[in-house]
Amino acid sequence: MADDERTLNEEQIHLRDFSWSFWFTLPLYPFGSRRTIRKEVVQDTVWTFDQLQGIFYVVVPIRMTVVKLDEGGLLVYAPVAPTPECIRLVKELVAEHGDVKYIILPTISGLEHKVFVGPFARCFPLAQVFVAPSQWSFPLNLPLSWLGLPSKRTQVLPQDSRTTPFANQFDYAILGPIYLGPGKFAEVAFFHKRSRSLLVTDSVISIPEDPPAIVQLDPYPLLFHAKEQASDIVANTQANRQKGWQRISLFTLYFQPGVLEVPKWGEVFRNALKAPERSKKAYFGLFPFRWKPDWKRSFDALRGDGRLFVAPILQTLILNRAPKETIEWADKVASWDFQRIIPCHFDSPIQAEPHQFRQAFSFLEKQPSQGAGLFSSSTYPLPEQDFQLLKVLDKGLNKLGIVPPAKEKV
Structure with missing residues (x-):
């Protein structure tokens, strides 16, 4: 075989390895070709799988986290696109640590997370699927099985985390649902006790100075x-x-x-x-x-200096609709003894302690403690002009009756 033919075949193999055939269900860049980077966060215990998504080249990481269970086997938090490359990287862990036992869908509004759960679960037919309560879809509110989730293996996460089969290793806290007119927002934060790792979806982030590897x-x-x-x-x-x-x-x-x-x-x-x-x-x-x-x-x-914060979009359009419920959720999460946070987007892992997580939500308080809030005007102000469009959107949606008004701070 000629060298140029061999190179062409290798390129075709690589393209198939990155292929995501169902990209049309959520047509985001890079569409039908998604690379995956696996990173070991805690030796033989916690791994992240980064892919890429965006619109008009506004691209950010989307992340799945895999945790080894004490008795063997794996728990998967927020699956990403199950490309051949991604599944191969997961099966390398399966070969060493046991099969995927649990798959967690920790959000109800994030289509970029929800769309991958069904296809991912089909690659691991022995896994039980747990989803955040109050799932919904737009424009029609369809059953979970119609969204591709395996009906016989899918159940809703109970409010009491002590009733789950992984309760001895994980705790979790459910934020929401927060009602936003035609839609709802919710997130489930998972705490892996042994590795002292907190897994979150969108609630807090940290921005790296340089672009992530993916x-x-x-x-x-x-x-x-x-x-x-x-x-x-x-x-x-x-x-x-x-x-x-x-x-x-x-x-x-x-x-x-x-x-x-x-x-x-x-x-x-x-x-x-x-x-x-x-x-x-x-x-x-x-x-x-x-x-x-x-x-x-x-x-x-x-x-800032790489600290935790709540995204301006969440601040302005979502969490201010339920400040009391959000603060209570943040208090519960901050009661856990974690030392790192793994979000589904931007930087990861973030070395952070519970009080730093709690401080990120002080923008919902009338009198945040000194130095507590990233967005507190007295401690760490963001340029007011950068919020202008978000405030215009907030005011317009509220005026049209599409979303409820923001509530008073607590």
């Missing part, structure tokens, strides 16, 4: 957002990757921070005609972004 496998999205204008050709340097990542983080968490301007579409189309790269990959030269010179100030304020 994002750097294909740097094109990073370089795309490192541009200043459509005509730029950005060199593939670590500085430009970092610049693109930091702007992506601002996009993801604010939608449109105050340091970002959107040119009029006439200007966008004219600039696209002058762009040196007008392929489909480059969105035909369209680049509807103009960053202000001081944009990095917003990223630095958002990241």
Whole structure:
């Protein structure tokens, strides 16, 4: 076989390894081809599996966590796309530590998590599936079996975690459901006692200075957002990757921070005609972004020193609908003796203690303790201008009666 034919065959094998055939059920980038990175967090005990997802090259990690059970076997928290590569990496752990026994769907509103559970469960037919209570779907509220979850192996997580078959190793706390008009939000935080690891979905995050490894496998999205204008050709340097990542983080968490301007579409189309790269990959030269010179100030304020915080979107549009319930949930989670947090997005693992988790929710309190809140105006202010679009969305949705108004702080 010629070298070029052998190389072509190897590339085809790799592409099949990353293939996700059901991408059309949630058409997010990178669509039908998803790489997976497995990382050992606690030796022979806890592993993370990172993949990538995004829109318009605004890409962030999506993460599954696998925990070894004391009696042998594995628990899977928040499955990702079961590509051949991903399943092979899981089965390597199965061969050493035992089969997948439990699969956890810890959210009710995150379609990017829910869509993978059924296909993932079919790869491990002996596993029991536990889902967060109050599941719903849009536009029709369908039974779980219609969403691809195996009906004979799926059950709802009980409110009392002591009644589950893994109660001696895990505790969990259910936030919600928080009613948001046409939809609901809920999250289940899991605490693995032996490794002192807290698993969460969206509730708290930390932003790394540099792009995570999964994002750097294909740097094109990073370089795309490192541009200043459509005509730029950005060199593939670590500085430009970092610049693109930091702007992506601002996009993801604010939608449109105050340091970002959107040119009029006439200007966008004219600039696209002058762009040196007008392929489909480059969105035909369209680049509807103009960053202000001081944009990095917003990223630095958002990241802080790498501490925990609640995403501005959750603050402004969701958790402020149930401040009392959220604080009570945060208090329960903070009663556990964890030393690391593994979220489903952005940085992981985060070395953090219970009081730091609790502090992240002080924005819901009228009088947060001194130094407690990341978003407390007296301790760690974020630029008010970066919240403008979120506040406009909040006000508009409430005025139209789509979502209920925010409640008073506790």
